[in-house]
Amino acid sequence: MTRTPQSDRRGGQTGRREFLALSGALGLASLAGCLDQLPGSGPKRIDGDAVADVASDEAPEIAETLPVDIGASFVAEQREIAREKLDSVPAPFDETQIPNGVIRERVNGEYEAAREAIRTSSDAGTAYERLDRATRARTSAHEVQLAWRSVEEDATVDDLRESRAAVADDVDALASRWEYVGDDPVRAAIVHAEVEREIRGARNWLSFRERELEYAAEQPLDFADVAVDIERARTSVAVASYYFDQFRGDLAREENQRERFETARNALRERIRTRGESLPDESEDPTSLVNRDVGRTAGVIALDDILRNARWRTEDRGDERDPPSLASATPTAAKTLVYLRAFEALRERIEDGDDVAVEEVEDVSELRTDAVDAISAARESDRNRLVVDALLPRFARELRWIDDRLSRSAADVPVDSAEWDASGYVVVAETCRAVAPVSTEVASVLREATDP
Template identity: 55%
Template sequence: MSRDPSVVGRRRFLAISGTGALATLAGCSGLLPGGSEPTVDADALAEAVSGDAPAVPETVPVDIEASFVDEQESIARSALDGVPAPFDREEIPNGVIRERLNGVYESATESIDRVDEALTPYDRLDRANGARVDAHEVQAAWRAIDADLTVSELTAETPAIAGSVDEVDARWSYVGDDPVRAVVVHDEIGTEIRAARNWLDSRHRRTTRDGRTALEVGALASDHERARTSVAVASYLFDRFRASLDATADLRARFEAARGILRARVREAKTALPPQDVDEPTSLVDRDVDETAGIRALAELGSEARYRAKDVTASDRDGGDEVPWLANDVLGALDALVFVRAFASLRERIEDGDDIAVEGIEDVAAIRESAIDAVAEARDADRGALLVDAMLPDLADEIRWTDDRLRRASGTVSVDSVAYDAVDYVVAGATCRALPPVCAETAAALRNGSS
């Protein structure tokens, strides 16, 4: 899942300010000057979370040729070759524009340099395409400065790009021989097609002033290039997937049936979820407990589960079986059920007596290690493994993001603040443990219409 800053904001809003049971600490380095709030040493905290987080790269069950990745990388290099970057003050006197374009240029070159470091062909492709988008932003912005390229001129390209999206969409169909593999591939194709349309949608574009500033031209060029890369990936994945099939059965009916089964489970589970935002998170469990990292994680999971369930059930009203994004719908329901199951499991764990409290650095390390173990267990799943592979990277990334936040601390850090961040370790562990059984049930629904 992309990192949403509002998630952290909700959690902090729900949290209480009192320290309660945190008055006595293990691993505590002292107190803040003039106060009584328990703290830990930032260096010791960074050491406790210094081990490598599990690397779970993005994958797709299609054989991606090195030549296709090389082609995207070549497009990026060609665009960069046409600009005299990095820019100096003589080339771009405006410091804001110069800083932005040099930053994007650096991002593009770094992405190119790191393509071969990627752990999977799909990850290599993602990095090459990222470089391609950045390179075209720099190239177009420089043309706006050096050759008076305008937004209006770029806008004239939109119909042709939209036509290429329509062409791929028109020939795309839900073919396959294994519905589990097929749903993962078609989810990716559908996501790319939707992304291409969104990048071309003027309603999502930033307002412009005169349509001539370099940054405005660069931003539009970036949107167009993102649409082009999405079209290229969607078309390539469909062709490669279809060519790999022993049979080309139409799986639309199978996807529709699975979607119906999973949506019904989401509707049923939704009735047992808490409200979107809970004023007193401790009310979520049937026992007396302080507002620990575990309780805060439970509130977070409950909120996220309801949000995802609402999105899934809203689709029932917005188009029903006529909605063409069947594979996306199936994995969207799977995602919602993962958070539902994670919420229920964590609540049971806390009600059984595990508070999951953070009273010092050792607790943070233990919670983190538990999350890492959950990722390893998920990667070992045998049933619904392709679905696990598709969903696990976003869930596992929570560990890395949390590591980064904790490692950036300096001096002394309040234990309550550390506990807030540790919530994401708890969430990662709970969702990664919920993922394999939900994926197994989804695979069963896809293959034989049952769990």
């Protein structure tokens, strides 16, 4: 979207920027500080209701998936566990059951959240999404159950200690039997990365300190917090075990992928290191990121946002600090490569003359349309679908968050404010455009990897 000069857009009238430049040339720079105080000369504003209408348009639905057969019976099992927990308590609670209003409100809120998650876990969506809702229902229901048991003094801190020890044993048992097997390195990397995520999550949920147990002994909400962390860990173990067993049982042949994953990880890190060396330093003035005289437009703001993500990711080595992480190194690298590619593409776009600016509602609409088109194009890509499906939701879902912000716009919105929010659409467009080519690159690295 190449912006035309203000003078052209306004039928030959001199814009504010041009007027300030002219007044400086005439020795009238002192006038500039007074312009915003003149009648009718304040910051330019646009129709917030129209902006909100733009943000209410339909957006592509991007499903979250995992290349594993997730049976309806397993989802139903998690849902039934949640129901049984809720059925064991007299919720929703009244003031005679839980006199403390803060505790009562919190527990009743979790009760409603669990019921809603149970309901939506049988609705439309992918099996992966339904399972996610069912497990959230399970953990919320457990929090309600244990909070009530704490109020009734029917559960103790010693019970929590025993539960934590038992779940920790389950995590260790899973880790000892789990192997990096697979018959296709791309599918294997995606599935094993998810198993790793669940195992790391379980260990993190169990990492609370003795001090937290001491607090739990005195306060039902603290008790429920610790109890639900243990239940989250227990659920993560159940899900990771299920994923691994389903994946392994579906293999045409078993090949150990560990060395291939190591080779791919090292190759992707080297690519990231090389490309990251060309990134400019972050700057307080994002307009300095492009070799062109341009203002702080939506495009420049987006460029700065993408740069910060790219630099943070090129410098981060979190996958080394928190094992298991060997398979996770591939999707982590892929996300970094998306930001690196998006930064270069957007910088080139601006330097080639596209300001990517917002001056009126139509500009916001164009930026959103561009983002929607980029999401749709990535979703419809017919190559390396497994990697695309793993990456795209992470970047595409940002659209909904930006829509939500803009849908709450006031009736009269400063252009600067609209431009700042609309810059998010630019980030979505450029990152989603990078998903397909990065997916091709990452899949090739995995398939071409040999022993280190």
